[in-house]
Each structure stands twice: as C-alpha cells, then as structure tokens.
Amino acid sequence: MRYTDEGEGLPVLFLHAFPYHRGQWEGQRAALRGRARFLSMDARGIGADAEAPRTYMLEQLVDDAIALLDARGIERAVLCGCSMGGYIALRLIERAPARVCGLLLSDTQAAPDSDEAKLGRAAGLRTLAQDGKAAFAAAQLKRQLSASTREEIRARLLTMIEQSSSDGIAAALVAIATRTDTRASLAKITVPATVIVGADDAITTPTVVRALADEIAGADFHVLPNAGHLPNVEAEAQFNRLLLELLARCA
Numbered sequence: 001m002r003y004t005d006e007g008e009g010l011p012v013l014f015l016h017a018f019p020y021h022r023g024q025w026e027g028q029r030a031a032l033r034g035r036a037r038f039l040s041m042d043a044r045g046i047g048a049d050a051e052a053p054r055t056y057m058l059e060q061l062v063d064d065a066i067a068l069l070d071a072r073g074i075e076r077a078v079l080c081g082c083s084m085g086g087y088i089a090l091r092l093i094e095r096a097p098a099r100v101c102g103l104l105l106s107d108t109q110a111a112p113d114s115d116e117a118k119l120g121r122a123a124g125l126r127t128l129a130q131d132g133k134a135a136f137a138a139a140q141l142k143r144q145l146s147a148s149t150r151e152e153i154r155a156r157l158l159t160m161i162e163q164s165s166s167d168g169i170a171a172a173l174v175a176i177a178t179r180t181d182t183r184a185s186l187a188k189i190t191v192p193a194t195v196i197v198g199a200d201d202a203i204t205t206p207t208v209v210r211a212l213a214d215e216i217a218g219a220d221f222h223v224l225p226n227a228g229h230l231p232n233v234e235a236e237a238q239f240n241r242l243l244l245e246l247l248a249r250c251a
Helices: 022-032 058-071 084-095 115-131 133-144 151-162 166-177 183-188 206-214 236-250
Strands: 003-006 011-015 037-041 077-082 100-106 193-198 220-224
Touching: 003 022, 011 022, 011 058, 011 084, 022 037, 022 077, 022 151, 022 236, 037 058, 058 084, 058 166, 077 084, 077 236, 084 100, 084 166, 084 183, 100 206, 100 236, 115 133, 115 166, 133 151, 133 166, 193 206, 193 236, 206 220, 220 236
Parallel strands: 011 037, 011 077, 077 100, 100 193, 193 220
Antiparallel strands: 003 037
C-alpha cells in the first residue's frame, strides 16, 4: 500500500478523488503540521510507478483504508474524503463506525451511480482506450474544475493524472461504479461532520451535496465560491479553515 503518515496527535485519514492520488492533499498536509497526524493513501493502481491492479470493487478500497489504520496502530481517525474518497469514507463509517471520530465530506454523495452515470463512466473508458490518457485527462479537468481555477492548479492536477497508468485509472473508474448505496446509514452518523462543496461543481452540485448534509445530524454545510469538484485545491485556504474547525470539534 502506498501511503504517507506524518506528525502526531489526532489522526486524520485523507482519501483522494478520482483520478488523482494522495498528492491531492499536499495543502492539507502543510496545514496540519504541528496540529494533527496526517495520513493519506493511494487507491490501488493509482500514482507514479504503482503496480497495475487486478479488477477490484470500491469495497476493496474500504478494506485498504481499514487495513492502513490497523497497520499504523490507529483505533479511531477523522476521515476526510473528496468525491471517490467520500464514497470510501461513507462506506467505512457504515461498516466500522467505532473507527471514526469525525467526518469531512467534500463534493460527494451517498447514492450509487444512476444508469446515466454508469453510461458516463463507460464513455470515459472509451475515451481512455481510444483517444489516450491525455484526452481523458483533458475531459476530466474540463468537467471538474471551476472556470476561475488558476492555471497552475490545472497543471498540477494534470500532472497527477499523468502519473497514473491507463490501466490503473480504468480499474479505479470501474470500481467507483460498484459502490454501494449508503443513504440509509447517514442518519446513524453521530460524530462531528462537515460537508463541503464547490459552488461551481457540475458533477455533484451544491443541491446534491446539501441533500447529503441534511441527512447527517448536526453536520455543517459550506459552499465554497470559485471552486468546482476539488475545493481542497481550488479554494485551499477556505477548505483548510473548515478542516481545522472540524478537528477542534473532534479533539
């Protein structure tokens, strides 16, 4: 397993969005220095020099997250998940609620893929196979980012996509479509929770993410301006402020 474990104190496990890797969280890694323990992991087959994965389901990424907590001697952690990482976090707290002491969900939802979404993922696989990784990456960035996102952020995210193999990206894309429906478990969440969405997110819109937040008792809900599907990099300062506020509630 490819992971980063740094610092001391309250453990925070960061779960990245598709099709990026744990480098998505560098801004949060810096923000947590001297404040909390930063832990992040790559999805199977994702990241530079990652081994090509066998076919897997999203459930195996939940297995991996729990195994990482076990391996690092962490009984309870705050989970911070964006998009695909949010799917993992929601399933993890459903499976093992005693392992979670706080929850930050960004630009994600508890519902499974609709038929339309599955067809969209099939189209993504076609683009990847027929037109190559560069065309796939360009389409992802166009869909995910706000029009106001700075060019240097776009370049950084593009580099992250390019660092993964096409096989790794394809396996993760299929895994996302296998996620379970976690909506029924939202009412059982009792830990401090913060739910965030970029105002310009066209994939999981503010309306969709607000509906998620409304089902979690006591959850804070925030819409970050000038951000799309990845507000932790597009609106880093605001995201970090909300993250630190959540950690204060969990301490």
